[in-house]
Amino acid sequence: MSFGLERIPDQLGYLVISEDGVLASAGELENDEHTAGVIMQMMRTACRFRLQGAAEPPFKRMSEDYVYTVTVSGQKVFVVKRQNNHREPVVV
Template identity: 75%
Template sequence: TTAALTAGLERIPDQLGYLVISEDGVLAQSAGEMENDEHTAGIMMEMVRTASRFRLPGTADPAFKRMSILDDFVYVVTISGQKVFVVKRQHNQHEPISV
């Protein structure tokens, strides 16, 4: 069920919202700051399609399973089954370590 699908997303620390997108780009489920955000869904699906074109020669493995996009926030994109999961999280930047 969709509720079981999104229950884990709701428990991710620092998450501000999420999208679950189907293959055809239609929003299946969303919440928080990403609720009904079809614009972001379209951008994320285009990034997934672009990244999916890059494969190692001679392998049938998917090009990737997870990608992170860093901005003022972190967008974590995971592909599972026929769905694309996008979670928007706080970007907790750490100070560089001085040696």
């Protein structure tokens, strides 16, 4: 029930969360109910701040040393933890 998240390159762990709690987890996020709760609260808070007339959430990423990629699909929240690889901007 990993939904293919274990195949994501450089992933350090993942969570699949619903309103009922953690459905699946692995790696550094395995059985991490605390992080799941924090991420769900962050998502609820961030989704409340919508720009006037904007259809999409007003954020793309919330990160520091790690990137937590969060995707909402149906009634599930998919979270993948990856190392944040800081890249220099491409100058064209």
